Amino acid sequence: MTTLNSRLHLTMLNRKKGRNLLEKGFTLVELMVVIVIVGILSSVALPGFLSQTSKAKATECTTKAGAILSAYGADALGDQTEALATAVGTATDSDLCDFSVPTATGGILSMTVTGVGEIADEYFAAGCVNSNTGSRELLTSTEKAPTAPTCG
Secondary structure, eight states, rough: HHHHHHHHHHHHHHHHHHHHHHHHHOOHHHHHHHHHHHHHHHHHHHHHHHHHHEEEEHHHHHHHHHHHHHHHTTTTSHHHHHHHHHHHHTTTTOOSEEOOOOOOTTTTEEEEEEEEEOGGGTTTEEEEEOOOOOEEEEEESSSSSSOOOOOO
């Protein structure tokens, strides 16, 4: 009786084990729900991620414009044109920004920057630096060209 009992017990265990193998996994409905949830989350998050590239490109333009203005202000006591030419040469080597030719009037250098390509209608900047006082101002905008700063 004990061998019959143990064989019966072993058979029941094998059946139970086989049934669990068939019941493992996810149903089609569960998988579809997960796919729909992931789709909704990605549609909400994707525009935010894509706008980060435009912001990074605009930041690069601002950094380069600031470098030009800083070079002019740092060399205000010496030969300004040499430092400015060096700064403009390295900073304007960009496919993202279009730098206007800096104009110096009464010790104040003024320039404007506009975005090119992907950020053409999304980035505008105007800046100036006063060689007498060392004050520097750089205004940026994502809608239209900002009013010219005074640097007075």
